[in-house]
Amino acid sequence: MANAFYGQSGGVSAVINATAAGIIEGAKAYPELIDKVFAGRDGILGALYENLVDISEESEETLAGLVHTPGGAFGSCRHKLQNPNVNHDEYQRLIDVFRAHDIRYFFYNGGGDSQDTTRKLADAAHYVGYDLTCIGVPKTIDNDLPETDCCPGFGSVAKYVAVSALEASLDVASMHKTSTKVFVMEVMGRHTGWIAAAAGLACDNRELGPDVILVPEITFDRDAFVRRVQQTVAKKGFCIVVAAEGIRDDSGNFVSQMETTDAFGHAQLGGVAPRLVDYIKQSLNYKCHWSVCDYLQRAARHIASKTDVDQAYAVGKAAVDYAAQGLQAVMPGIVREQSVPYQWHIEPIHISKVAGGEKHMPRHYMSKDGFSLTQAGRDYFAPLIEGEAYPPYRNGLPDYQKCRNRLLERKLPEYFGKTTQKPTPETA
Amino acid sequence: MANAFYGQSGGVSAVINATAAGIIEGAKAYPELIDKVFAGRDGILGALYENLVDISEESEETLAGLVHTPGGAFGSCRHKLQNPNVNHDEYQRLIDVFRAHDIRYFFYNGGGDSQDTTRKLADAAHYVGYDLTCIGVPKTIDNDLPETDCCPGFGSVAKYVAVSALEASLDVASMHKTSTKVFVMEVMGRHTGWIAAAAGLACDNRELGPDVILVPEITFDRDAFVRRVQQTVAKKGFCIVVAAEGIRDDSGNFVSQMETTDAFGHAQLGGVAPRLVDYIKQSLNYKCHWSVCDYLQRAARHIASKTDVDQAYAVGKAAVDYAAQGLQAVMPGIVREQSVPYQWHIEPIHISKVAGGEKHMPRHYMSKDGFSLTQAGRDYFAPLIEGEAYPPYRNGLPDYQKCRNRLLERKLPEYFGKTTQKPTPETA
Numbered sequence: 001m002a003n004a005f006y007g008q009s010g011g012v013s014a015v016i017n018a019t020a021a022g023i024i025e026g027a028k029a030y031p032e033l034i035d036k037v038f039a040g041r042d043g044i045l046g047a048l049y050e051n052l053v054d055i056s057e058e059s060e061e062t063l064a065g066l067v068h069t070p071g072g073a074f075g076s077c078r079h080k081l082q083n084p085n086v087n088h089d090e091y092q093r094l095i096d097v098f099r100a101h102d103i104r105y106f107f108y109n110g111g112g113d114s115q116d117t118t119r120k121l122a123d124a125a126h127y128v129g130y131d132l133t134c135i136g137v138p139k140t141i142d143n144d145l146p147e148t149d150c151c152p153g154f155g156s157v158a159k160y161v162a163v164s165a166l167e168a169s170l171d172v173a174s175m176h177k178t179s180t181k182v183f184v185m186e187v188m189g190r191h192t193g194w195i196a197a198a199a200g201l202a203c204d205n206r207e208l209g210p211d212v213i214l215v216p217e218i219t220f221d222r223d224a225f226v227r228r229v230q231q232t233v234a235k236k237g238f239c240i241v242v243a244a245e246g247i248r249d250d251s252g253n254f255v256s257q258m259e260t261t262d263a264f265g266h267a268q269l270g271g272v273a274p275r276l277v278d279y280i281k282q283s284l285n286y287k288c289h290w291s292v293c294d295y296l297q298r299a300a301r302h303i304a305s306k307t308d309v310d311q312a313y314a315v316g317k318a319a320v321d322y323a324a325q326g327l328q329a330v331m332p333g334i335v336r337e338q339s340v341p342y343q344w345h346i347e348p349i350h351i352s353k354v355a356g357g358e359k360h361m362p363r364h365y366m367s368k369d370g371f372s373l374t375q376a377g378r379d380y381f382a383p384l385i386e387g388e389a390y391p392p393y394r395n396g397l398p399d400y401q402k403c404r405n406r407l408l409e410r411k412l413p414e415y416f417g418k419t420t421q422k423p424t425p426e427t428a
Numbered sequence: 429m430a431n432a433f434y435g436q437s438g439g440v441s442a443v444i445n446a447t448a449a450g451i452i453e454g455a456k457a458y459p460e461l462i463d464k465v466f467a468g469r470d471g472i473l474g475a476l477y478e479n480l481v482d483i484s485e486e487s488e489e490t491l492a493g494l495v496h497t498p499g500g501a502f503g504s505c506r507h508k509l510q511n512p513n514v515n516h517d518e519y520q521r522l523i524d525v526f527r528a529h530d531i532r533y534f535f536y537n538g539g540g541d542s543q544d545t546t547r548k549l550a551d552a553a554h555y556v557g558y559d560l561t562c563i564g565v566p567k568t569i570d571n572d573l574p575e576t577d578c579c580p581g582f583g584s585v586a587k588y589v590a591v592s593a594l595e596a597s598l599d600v601a602s603m604h605k606t607s608t609k610v611f612v613m614e615v616m617g618r619h620t621g622w623i624a625a626a627a628g629l630a631c632d633n634r635e636l637g638p639d640v641i642l643v644p645e646i647t648f649d650r651d652a653f654v655r656r657v658q659q660t661v662a663k664k665g666f667c668i669v670v671a672a673e674g675i676r677d678d679s680g681n682f683v684s685q686m687e688t689t690d691a692f693g694h695a696q697l698g699g700v701a702p703r704l705v706d707y708i709k710q711s712l713n714y715k716c717h718w719s720v721c722d723y724l725q726r727a728a729r730h731i732a733s734k735t736d737v738d739q740a741y742a743v744g745k746a747a748v749d750y751a752a753q754g755l756q757a758v759m760p761g762i763v764r765e766q767s768v769p770y771q772w773h774i775e776p777i778h779i780s781k782v783a784g785g786e787k788h789m790p791r792h793y794m795s796k797d798g799f800s801l802t803q804a805g806r807d808y809f810a811p812l813i814e815g816e817a818y819p820p821y822r823n824g825l826p827d828y829q830k831c832r833n834r835l836l837e838r839k840l841p842e843y844f845g846k847t848t849q850k851p852t853p854e855t856a
Contacts (some may be wrong), residue, residue, distance in 0.1 A: 044607050071598030077606045127521055162825060167442075167727035170499030170828060172779045174440045177470050178505045183723060206830045273720075274699060291722035292701075295611060299595035306822065309616075385824035396733065396813035400598060402634045415718060 001033060002104035004323075005047060006055075008139075009079075009110030009117065012072040012277070013153030014160075014301040015312035016139050019109055020073060020400060021066040024055055030324045034105060035336035039074035041405060044081070044108070044117055048090065050097050051252060052408040065401030070301035072336065073403045076110075077307070081117050084124050091124040093415055098132060100411040105133045105323050108314075111151070111388035112139035116355035122329040135319045136331035136351045137310070141298045143194035147349045148333035149382050152178070152286040152315055153298070155308030155384035158198035160300040161187050161242065161293065162385060165210045166202035166290070169240045173208065176238035181286040182229060185210075186273035187293050188203050189244035193217050193361050196244040198381045200373025211239045211371075214276075216246040220255055225276070226283045230372055233286065244273050248251020302398055306387025318346045342383030359373035429461060430532035431750075434483075435476060436469035436567075437507075437538030437545065440500040441581030442588075444567050444730040444742035447499060447537055449494040450744020451565070453485055457655040458752045462533060467502035469833060472509070472536070472545055473659065474502070474517065477843050478489040478525050480836040493829030495741060496819035498729035501831045508541055509548050510790050512555070519552040520788045521661045521843055526560060528839040533561045537744075539568030539579070543784035552684030563747045564759035564779045567740070569726045571622035574785035576761035580743055581726070581735030583812035586626035589615050589670065589721065590813060593638045602664035609714040610657060613638075614701035617672030617723050620813050621645050621789050623725070624672040626809045628801025635657045639667045639799075640702075640803035644674040648683055653704070654711045656799055661714065671700050732824055734815025746774045748783060776787070787798065 008016055016197045022040070027034040039053040040046025040391030044285040047052075053074055055063070066073055084091050091152050098106070108118040115136040122134035137143055143154035165185060174182045193215020202209030211232045214220060247255045256272040273290035280288055311334055318332035330348035337343040373381070391398040432732055434451050436444055455462040467481040468474025474481075475542070483491070494501055512519050526534070536546045543564040550562035566573050571582035593613060600611045600797055617623045621643020630637030639660045642648060660667040675683050683699040701718035708716055746760035758776035765771040793805030803810070819826040 008602070012599055045606065069597050069598065072602030074603045075605060078603075079606065153673075159824060163730050164724050164728075166790055166825060166828065167498050167729060167770070168723045169439055171723045171727040171829075173501030173830075174436070175506075176508065177503060178473065185724070202825060208830065219459070271702060274702075288720050290720065291724050292718065292720045293724070294717050295596045295608075295717035296592050296719050296721070299599040301595060302591050302594075305617075326562045350613045376600065382823060387824065388818070390818070393816055395810060396587060396815065397594060397630060400594065400602075400636075402598075402636065 001035050001112065002102050004034050004038045004107060005040060005098065005223045006107045007027040007031065007043040007046060007109065008072040008076040009043040009114035010076060010107055010381050011141065011298065012076050013139060013141050013298050014070040014156040014304045015152055015309050016109060017071070017073045018064040018312035019068045019137055019139060019152060019316035021063070022313040023107055023320055024063060024339045025232040026317040026320030030320065031201050033324055038101060038103065038408065041407065042075035043077040045077045045380055046140055047094050048098050048417060050410045050412055052101060053403070054407050054408055057406060058403050062401045062403055063361055064233065065115040065399065067309065068301060069400040070299045074405060080113055084120070084127070084142050090417055091121070093417065094121060095128055095130045096412060097129065104131055107135050107137055107319050109137040109139050109406050111142065112145055112355065112357050115351050118216055119351045121327060122351070124164055134329050135327070136427055137315055137319045138331055138333065141195070142192055144192045145285060145354055146359045147353050149344065150334055150384055152308060152312035153192060155305035155311070156300065156305070156394050157188045157195055157297050158201070158381060159186070159305040160297045160383035161195055161199040162201040165199040165240060165242055169202065169208040170219070172238045172240060177315055179287060180289045181233050182239045182241065182280055182288040184241040184243060184273045184276050184288065184290040185293065186243050189216060190246040191216055191358060193244050196242050197361060197365055197373050197377055198385070199242040201378060201381055201385060203373065207236050209240065212241045213366070213371055213373060214241070214247045215241040215249060215361065215366060216244050217363065218366060219250050220247040220248070222279055226279055227278070229280055234405050236370055241276060245272050246270060301391055304389050305385045309389040314346055316357060322348050328404035339379050339383055342386060342418040429463050430530050431464045431466055432462050432533035433466050433468060433526065434535045435471040435474060435537065436500040436502055436504040437471040437536055437542035438504060438567070438725065439569065440504050441567060441569050441726050442498040442584040442732045443580055443737050444495040444500070444537060445497045445501045446737050446740035447565055447567060447580060447744035449491070450691040451748055454489060454745040458748065461752055464550045465834065466529060466531065466733055469835065470503035471505040472507050473505045475522050475525050476845060478838045478840055480529060481831070481833050482836055485834060486831050490829045490831055493827065494819070495737065496729060498727045502833060509545050512548070512552050518845055519549070521845065522549060522554055522667060524840060527558065530560060535563050535565055535747050537565040537567050538675030538782065539570065540573055540766055540785050543573070543779050547757060547779045547783040549675070550779070561751045562597050562757055563751050563755070564782065565743055566759055566761065569616065569623070570620055572620045572786045573782055577764040577772065578762055578812055579742035580736060581741070583733035584624060584728065584803060585616070585623055586629070586812035587733040587811060588725045588731050589627040590629040591731055592721065593627040593668060593670055594636055597630065597636040599667045600668060603638045605713060606689045608717045609661050609665070610667045610669065610708055610716040612669040612671060612701045612704050612718040613715065613721065614671050614673055614719065616819060617644060618674040619644050619786060621672050624670050625789060625793055625801050625805055625829060626813070627670040628687050629806060629809055632799065634777045635664050636670065638670040640669045641794070641799055642669070642671040642802060643789065643794060644672050645791065646679050646794060648675040650707055654707055657754045658712055666695040669704060671704055673700050675700060697840060729819055729828070732762055732817050733813045734817040735812055737817040742774055750776050767807050767811055770814060
């Protein structure tokens with residue numbers, strides 16, 4: 001019997017805590033193997049700096065509420081482990097902390113970069129002969145993990161953007177004759193258009209939903225875009241545009257200029273919507289409005305997809321099952337059996353197939369002209385937004401939980417890693 | 429027995445169609461007085477251009493769905509009637525159309541400018557001796573109508589921004605140690621801070637919700653703002669800012685520059701959030717994220733307040749009752765009896781007290797430093813977001829209805845008004 005470490009990594013989502021709940025409740029099924037579950041405060045940084053939380057110290061109410069609470073209950077981070085030959089100290093420190101707290105199970109919940117962390121740690125533990133079962137757990141609103149059919153976190157964002165685009169189209173449809181003709185909604189998606197494309201689910205034969213969808217996989221052509229907006233306004237009186245933040249022109253430049261980069265070296269974007277509105281105004285002089293969803297879309301637990309919540313919980317539970325079965329360096333992946341009615345199951349995927357990967361949206365999910373979701377795309381996305389999973393409410397607001405996150409007493413000297421990001425100090 | 433005209437005016441909301449439902453169902457209680465309800469296509473423009481829809485031609489399903497469908501089901505407009513001495517033709521035309529269709533009841537659903545339309549029309553009808561019962565029906569997400577305790581449409585926006593600010597704060601709380609420290613959320617509110625202030629409902633003793641709220645009623649002081657953000661980040665690690673689009677500096681300039689003006693002469697704003705982020709970055713170099721809610725907030729029927737939906741329906745029904753009782757030039761106003769538990773009723777307000785007015789938020793709803801919601805403010809806002817009123821869903825999306833809006837056969841020659849905005853042509 002030993003303890004388990006659970007860490008949340010990368011951008012958080014509306015359902016990552018449902019995965020935490022799956023792991024916490026899943027671990028109870030193996031009392032002979034797993035004693036306590038320790039959450040890392042801010043993901044892997046919690047292990048490095050020995051900032052650990054004993055999950056059993058949280059109240060029953062808090063733990064029961066994880067499944068409906070957005071954000072990362074234990075804190076997340078964007079910290080990429082370097083290669084062992086570059087920074088061996090980091091791995092040594094992780095093993096030291098795990099040994100000190102008798103941690104023999106490592107569950108890391110994140111996207112491609114986080115799966116890479118799990119893979120590297122599994123290798124390092126093996127190299128130094130420390131027995132550590134390492135299981136990756138999928139989470140990314142970007143839906144860009146290879147191998148798995150979809151990623152927990154994505155379905156809820158997809159539902160949010162489709163519902164929002166539908167609602168905005170009803171608003172603009174009401175006013176377009178004498179007011180706003182074009183509405184531009186900016187959604188997340190640095191390199192892939194999964195989120196933007198999913199907004200197309202709001203389209204039906206009633207002229208509602210997005211008329212123009214812009215995805216990073218398809219080169220942005222300003223003239224073609226403006227022409228399409230003009231044609232749409234001429235035809236139906238107004239135009240709803242949904243644009244991914246990461247669209248680029250034919251020179252490969254982001255339509256929204258790069259400003260800074262985050263810790264993973266990704267460009268930080270924002271501001272595509274006002275840029276597109278500028279283009280439209282310059283050429284067409286329509287009255288335009290625009291919105292930028294940003295964090296609201298990925299935190300919107302109030303409009304989460306039930307399918308997504310179920311899958312998020314299921315991958316957490318499966319991760320523990322895999323660990324109990326003695327699997328090593330795998331990630332629970334979602335396998336689609338059929339779309340209508342939607343049926344899926346979970347299978348282990350070796351983490352080397354997932355680590356650092358990035359899955360682009362198939363080109364045929366978008367129409368030839370690049371602006372609309374095709375039937376093939378609809379078939380893929382539709383089941384992922386199915387079902388509602390409302391949080392309970394108190395006084396008109398969702399009754400979201402907040403963990404106490406009291407730190408375990410430290411057993412090791414303070415860590416002064418040479419290249420790691422250091423979280424703001426917190427006392428045990 | 430005669431017919432009734434119903435028009436939607438100004439910016440639409442998540443619950444204006446619930447008011448329409450209240451009027452349509454309310455009219456059924458007076459079969460001896462009201463024969464048909466005709467909706468104006470695009471508000472008053474529908475009367476001017478004789479674009480009328482016989483509501484009874486819509487399907488039962490569509491009419492039943494109005495109560496949960498956002499946007500303006502019959503189209504809205506921003507058209508301000510000029511004074512009769514300036515443009516007498518417009519009034520004459522309206523009376524002509526009403527006479528042609530035997531319309532003797534006029535229900536106009538909108539904000540301060542729309543109430544002004546109703547007042548002017550009532551006067552004009554009286555002047556020319558045409559018997560027309562004119563009832564204003566309140567609707568504005570801005571919550572700035574005088575006399576009434578609150579305005580249908582507002583409670584749902586308040587709920588949306590409070591829920592969104594709460595969710596965003598959970599997101600940023602998860603990541604702030606190594607990522608985003610400041611999140612800025614821009615909400616509507618040209619002249620009043622009702623919406624921005626209501627986001628403060630998300631604050632509790634858990635360090636969630638907005639830390640800094642910026643409202644137009646309080647002069648924006650860049651230095652004080654940046655200092656407050658810095659202090660908040662120093663204290664709790666991150667800072668959530670909610671800013672109304674209409675905040676101004678001490679010279680009276682909008683923080684977001686003016687670009688154009690709408691038909692009512694209001695400045696069209698947008699882009700406060702990126703401006704505030706610029707200020708923060710220049711002084712503090714924190715990683716920031718920002719969102720602009722724009723139409724999403726006022727169309728978000730999926731997270732509507734049940735209180736708001738109930739009140740929206742009730743004012744519609746009351747409007748018909750007032751008409752049946754022979755009241756003239758009144759608007760149903762909401763009277764708060766008590767806040768806990770919330771009790772309210774509806775009373776007629778003479779429209780001259782409301783027309784063109786604009787109610788600012790009381791200063792004591794905000795703290796002395798101007799950045800936080802006070803207990804008095806909470807007491808006011810809290811009941812307005814109470815209760816959930818989810819729309820039905822189909823295939824993962826709200827089952828919103830769309831009216832056919834087939835136009836009645838015209839009885840008069842085409843109208844070529846000299847100063848009116850003309851809607852895009854539509855054939856009967």
